[in-house]
Amino acid sequence: MNVLVINAGSSSLKFQLLDTNTREVFAKGNCERIGIEGSFVGYTVNGEKKQLDVDMPDHKTAVQHVFEILKAVDKPIEGIGHRLVQGGWYFPESKVVTDETLGWAREVAPLAPLHNYAEADVIEICRDMFPELGNVIVPDTAFHYNMPERAWRYALPRDVVDKYHVRKYGAHGTSHRYIWRTVDEFTNHETHKLVSCHLGSGASLCAIEDGHCMDTTMGLTPLDGLIMGTRCGTVDPATVFYLNRVGGYSIDDIDTMMNKKSGLLAVSGVSSDSRDVRDGAANGDANCQMALDMFNYRASQLIAEMAASMEGMDTMAFTAGIGENSAEIRAAIVDRLGWLGVKIDPELNDVRSDDPRVISTPDSSVKVLVVPTNEELMIALDVEALLG
Template sequence: MSKIISVNAGSSSLKFQLFEMDDETVITSGVIERIGLEDSIFTIKYNGEKDVTTLPIENHKVAVQLLLDTLIKKEIVKDLDEIKGVGHRVVQGGAYFDQSVIIDEDVVSKIDELKSLAPLHNPAHLTGYYAFKEAIPNAGAVAVFDTAFHQTLEPKSYIYPIPYKYYAENKVRKYGAHGTSHFYVSSRCREMMGNPEHSRIIVAHLGAGGSLTAVKDGKSINTSMGFTPLAGIMMGTRSGDVDPSVIDYLIEEVGLDMKEVIKMLNKESGLLGVSGVSSDFRDVQEAAANGNERAQLALDIFFRRVIAYIGRYFIALGGVDAICFTAGIGENSFFARKEICNLLAEALGIEIDDDANVNGKGDRLISTPNSKVKVYVIPTNEELVIARDTKRLLNL
């Protein structure tokens, strides 16, 4: 019986899932939010029940100790030594890591070195790593990188058309993100297609953050996020692709400084910026249905940004066998899936089965037999990928 905990430490949060790896069942899962504040929220699900507690949690170390103490108190585990491995999600692995690795001092120093590329995430991942290492020193630790799946991109797809020295000297290039999700969903899609020798798949990971990836024969050949997760499609609060001269204009003519502009593009743009309503797709959809023109405009831009990348990747792949929807919007919004597929219908010959789209559950095909491209909904499971890699690398 080997238990593994998958951990996703954010700047002020700690998500976790504890697996029994013999049958890959989830024993418990939850999240600690608002770490560092007086009203931190600790949510844990176990045995079909959900406990929510509000209390002050000073830092990640305190959060990890609270989680582990709770596992003992609720008798979810009798002894912390039952947890044989800790798998850590790491957003930015740069060009160093094309696969998951056991964490040692060299790995720690590289994750730290890359913090300038993911300033909100990489330092938090290390904080989480140290906290678990101190609390359960006998458990092995593995890093699973969001960027690793995209290390199969070729230079023609990841080098920016700016002076080459910035790549050679400063590592400025496309890295992509959501790689663990894109890997899981594209692999599951190939299974559902009967494991063909050759496959051309576009994965649409649409949530508060969103990215699309072109996957050819199981390998990522291009992805919409770039040097950072600010690039690509329109997102909840992120702009996605914008003419870089807009930044100069806002600084010179409007009087913003660079930090204000980057904050605006990251935190105040996307669905929120255009609609003025919310960063949550459901709120924007509801406002649009009630006649809010800016909310409708936000939806129209969002859908067209998504189909633009699908069109781009259709060409890059030389056609497409399947399009997969995943993540918060992709998995849960039949409205978003239908609107996107309607925009693709004429060009790609897509036909949606409305019943499967609206009423179906879990992994499923939502296109009709007449559709020229298969369309799937596949809920992502990054935590399971993290746990599987941890088990494999630690030989558990």
Template sequence: MNVLVVNAGSSTLKYQLMDTKTGEILAKGSCERVGFSGGTFTHTAQGSPKVTDKVEFPDHKRAIEVVLADLEEHQVAIDGIGHRIVQGGWYFGDSALVDEDILAKIREVAPLAPLHNNPEADVIEYCLSSYPDLPNVTVFDTAFHFNMPEVARTYALPREVCDRLHIRKYGAHGTSYRFISRALAEMKHGAAERVVVCHIGSGASLAAIEHGACVDTTMGLTPLDGVMMGTRCGSIDPATVIYLQREGGYTFDEIDDMMNRQSGLLAVSGTTNDVRDIEEGVAAGDPNCTLAFDMFIYKIAAKVAEMACAMGGMDTLVFTAGIGEHAPALRAGVCDRLTWAGVELDHARNALRADGAWKLSRPDSPVAVYVIPTDEERMIADDVERIVSQSV
């Protein structure tokens, strides 16, 4: 089945067309600066050279229109479309075949992720109207966490308030966690029972996965919670918001922008949110970069311990996503802080830059440590095939 996987961000639209039988990528590309001037369309299909064109994208509907027109021009067949949805809210514990009701619910829960849900809903509307015979399937990042234990997902706020406003821990990166959980089960033949996965990219979270099911995760009502990230502050005293408003005179919108776009590694280093640049700063003796890097490691290691607590321990630790897969110094720092928990890193193996998954721990380590590259697009494509086959 040829599945077009679409990921619409706040100002981007990325896509990949995959043959689910062979895993071959038939086409891929991205639309950048959607909603801003100076847009670019980078694309390749059917083995053609990658091309970058200047294209203005006033909105996401225009972006998907350009993508579909390019695929038609290259005569690439599409059997179904899978849409990554950041927030499924209080409705979705699994992927779903799109109809008007599903689309309405995606918009209803959009206040929990307004920069992502609404653009994707716009893309879905365009796909449904332009290709009414193609099945569209929504794959929710929150679905993997939907049924986590009540003790983990509940906030200690008045029950009436939580019920009325649907306040709970929703988590994120669930599609990545599902892929990692599946890949690890295949690698270890189901032997990994209590797993902590560190999905560390510009946005970062961890999850506790026991026998394949999520029992806790670090992101909460929104993706701002948990570890510090590239530009997000992560978990802080919630009264900080009140203090900034009352004593600093900041508006809610200014605080939201500060905590989501001006904090994290960027704020502490004072220069960058890119871990590679921060590592260069550490090597050059920059004290702010050193503090940012050390804080990042400390926060991740502390959350690993918290996730392990949710399962009464851990037998496996996995690093994934852009930073998790490509920053050996960060992995070493996290693991060295966890020797008390049975994590024994093989530093020589950790320094490797191997393709695919590889094991980083010593042979006698009580906790096995792996790098496993994530593949959310593959997970989405497989979901489309599964959901469509169930609907026939």
């Protein structure tokens, strides 16, 4: 089935057209700086990279350019899948777009206002432009929705929790689900307790037992858990009150600070990109080294926490930008788990490949893998399953 996968952000729109049977990607690209001066579309069609410098005042214009670009591909679009960052309490699984489900996406948008509203708008545009095509919503939160209540419930008054739907929702669920599927096949179904490590500019861990999410590190929003590129990760909640009352920062100021000005960027004082931070550390920058030390320390702590939620782990998998590409960070994290008997082979760890691979030693207590993620394929497979 030829599926168009769309992932709309506040000022961007990524797209990919692929065949779910052959897994061939016919076209992919990203509309960048939507609503901002200097907007453009970088894309690859039929193996040829191109860039279109064009004014895109809104997502509707961006989608129109995407469909114009896709005319160069001699493949019919048979369904459209939409990544939704926050499915809230309505989406324990992916769902076909109807007036009702689209309304749900908008209703839960306050939990992810920069993304949900944009994606809901794009869904409407796709329905208007191609009413004959089916659309499917694939929420990032769905995989985590049915984790045990002891993991998702916050110790807040029940009336508050129930009225405002306050709970752990998690994120990166589509990626974690793909990692489980791939690891399960790769290990001939011998994996039962997997800690999936999605480490990138946004980062989260997930404890997966026999295909079911048992816990994850992100919470009500993607701010919780690991230190990330610009997000602070877990801090004492009272920090917000303190900065507001004593520092004079508004709630919006603190929101921006914790989401966009913290993390590796804040500690290193150099960049939110781990590659720049590693370069700085290699050149003797103490702040960059501290940023890496904190990232690795926190990741190892939370891996152990995820394992505790399953009462053990037999497999770990690194994925996403940092997890797939930084042998140095993988080694540093695993080194801190040596007390659990986890070991990796330095030579295997240094291998670069687009395929899943084992990097642990034969005597390691836990099998450690590197698995390139493919959220677009996972979304496309959901479209195929729901639309046939």
